[in-house]
Amino acid sequence: MADKNTPAPQDPSQLKIKTPAIPEAPVKRPLNLKTLAAFLFLGIFTVGGILAILSFVRSEKERTLRDWQIQMGLVVETRAAAVEGWLGSQFDILRSIASNESQKIYIDNLLDAAVPPEKKEGAEGFLRNYLKRVAEQNGFVTPPPALEINANVVREGIAGIAVVSPNGQVLVASEFLPALKEDGFLDVLKENAARQRGLWNMRLDGEGQPSLGFIVPIYPIDAKDNAKPIAYVVGLKQVAKELFPLMSQPGETLKSAENLIVQEKPGTSGSTVQYLSPRRLPLPNGTKPMTADSPNDPANSASAFALSKPGGFQIRPSYGNVPSLVLGRKIAGTPWVVLRTADKEEALGPSEKRQQAMLIGFVLVLGLASVSMATAWKHGAELRASAEAQRLKIAAERFTGFSKFLRVITDNQPTAIAAVDAGGKYSFANRTLADAAGITTEEVSGKTMPAVIGPVRAAAYQKINKQVIDELYPGWPADRTEGKWQPQKGRFEFEEGGKKKYTKTDHIPLRADRDHPPGVLLIEQDITEFITEREKRERMFRGLIDAFVKEVDGRQAESAR
Structure with a gap:
């Protein structure tokens, strides 16, 4: 009977338990889309600001480098032009000899085997005096010795002007002219056969000083276009006092700036860079001309970079292994390159500090703006969160009360x-x-x-x-x-x-x-008590039935008797 009164169980998901309604918080809660849009805007603003700042600073650096490239290019151009002008002036001196018609007559006498010896001697004497005078006027002379020497000792020549035949034989020369069949002179003479002028590259002379040779062809009188030279004017001179001062830039403002002449060292197959001009470092005396070399490594050497890319501008280590701005310019008619270097720290240091200050300032402004927007959003979020927390607190209290209510029901x-x-x-x-x-x-x-x-x-x-x-x-x-x-x-x-x-x-x-x-x-x-009681009643009922049956059976037996 108890089983029939027990209610049928229900699916918990179908139960409708009425709980107290939770009112909305008084502060209006924004939509999630707005919050997402706010985060997105703040992120785009911050990232875009950082990218804009970095782009601006990068453009400033590029502009500074362009300015330095222009400035260094102007200096290199003026120094290269000065060297080319000086070389041109030396060739002009010799060209004035080669183009002198009266001198060509004397040269013809020296070359003509039919001319009497006495006439040749006169022509030779006249030309020697002429060459001596031109050499003394233009520095093609052997300088006086630093110390007095014995008058009986013949001094070796290191400079002078000479007229030579096409095969290299000296026809006439000024005093103290060194031997011309050394140091590859004949090779230079052959290379100059089809040129208007030739340069005998820089080398160290007998006194250890840098010396240059200049060659200009002499054509016959009334020569035609295809005429071959009848002789050559050759001039030799020490160039340290005339050429290297041209590397100094008037009005130089950079203490670390240095202008040098470099070339690929002959006989090294391009593996070595040779410094022709003297170097300032190491202090106090630096290095002498043509005594310093370095590996030809354009990636790690300023001089090698200038040789490999004349006119190129880059930052490379100088010969002192200091990061430097470098720019070079080829000197026409020579294997030389005018190289200019300047310490990167000195050249770019002030602008980099200024750019760094600008970067810090812009970042601070951007950070302040971003923090301000984030703070404003956070304040609004805190208000919304506070209202939400209050609402959830009320809901939790009501839920706790409802749970206690259910617990009371189940526990009882x-x-x-x-x-x-x-x-x-x-x-x-x-x-x-x-x-x-x-x-x-x-x-x-x-x-x-x-x-x-x-x-x-x-x-x-x-x-x-x-x-x-x-x-x-x-x-x-x-x-x-x-x-x-x-x-x-x-x-x-x-x-x-x-x-x-x-x-x-x-x-x-x-x-x-x-x-x-x-x-x-x-x-x-x-249900033990219920079952026990039911079994007890059943036993009593069966006992009554048994007693009743016995009574009925007894009465029937008595009736039968």
Whole structure:
């Protein structure tokens, strides 16, 4: 009879429990789209600002480098033009000799084998005096010795002007002219056969001083276009005092700037760079002309870079291994390059400091603007969060009160109510169940069914629990698709303490959620007293029936007698 009055279990997902309504917070909550847009704007503003600042600073650096390239290019052009002008003036001196028609007559006399010897001697004497005078006027002379020497010692010549035949034989020369069949002079003479002029490249003379040779062809009188030279004017001179001062730039403002003449060192197959002009470092005396070399490595050498890319501008290590601005310019008619270097720190240091200050300033302004916007947004977010927190606090208090209300209801039920998972572990139990186990409701949570109600009852209940869960989630945990929601009932007879115990159970499936796996709401009702009382009544009823039957049987027997 009790079973008929027990209400049928319901699907928890279909229950409609009325909870107190939670009013909205007084502060209007913005849409998530607006928050996202605010974050997006702040991010774009910050990133765009940083990129703009970096782009501006980079453009300033590029502009500064362009300015230095122009400035250094002007200096190199003027120095190269000065060198080319000086070289041209030396050739002009010799060309004035080669183009003198009267001198050509004397040269013809020297070359003509039919001219009498006395006439040749006169022509030779006249030309020698002429060459001596031109040489003395233009520096093609051997300088006086630094120390007095014995008058009987013949001094070796190092400079002078001479007229030579096409095969290199000296026809006439000024005083102290060195030997011309050395140092590749004949090779230079052959190379000049089809040119208007030739340069005997710089070398160290007998006194260890840099010397240059100049060659200009002499054509016959009334020569035609295809005429060959009848002789050559050759001039030799020391150039340190005339050429190297041209490297000094008037009005130089950079202390580290240096203008040098470099070339690929002859005989090294281009693997070595030779410094023709003196270098300032190491202090105090620097290095002498043509005594310093360096590897031809354009990636790690300023001089090598200038040789490989005349007119190119770059930052490369100087010969002192200091990062420097470098620019070079080829000198026409020579294998030389005018090289200008300037210490990067001295040249770009002030502008880099200024650019760094601008970068810091712009970043600070951008940071201040970004922080201001972020602070304003954060303040609004805090207001919204405070209102939301207050609303959630009220909801939590109401939920707590409602939970207490439900706890009061469940704890005052005569049946044992519990929630267990597939492993038989309790996640909820009412006071009836806890009192029966002799522990508190808090202690029941987390324990297994055998530890609370004993292994016999636990095994019987858990068997039905497993069936209920398997019907609800056939593929759990790999497949979370729901199957059939089907509660089940059970009646059990146990023996505890030598006495029989009867229970009735309801097994209601619980769906899995975010925090809990699938489980079973187990409602256990102890019907031992009811069954015992019913059996007692049945025994009494059977006793009455037996007595009645005996009475009837006795009366029938008496009637038969």
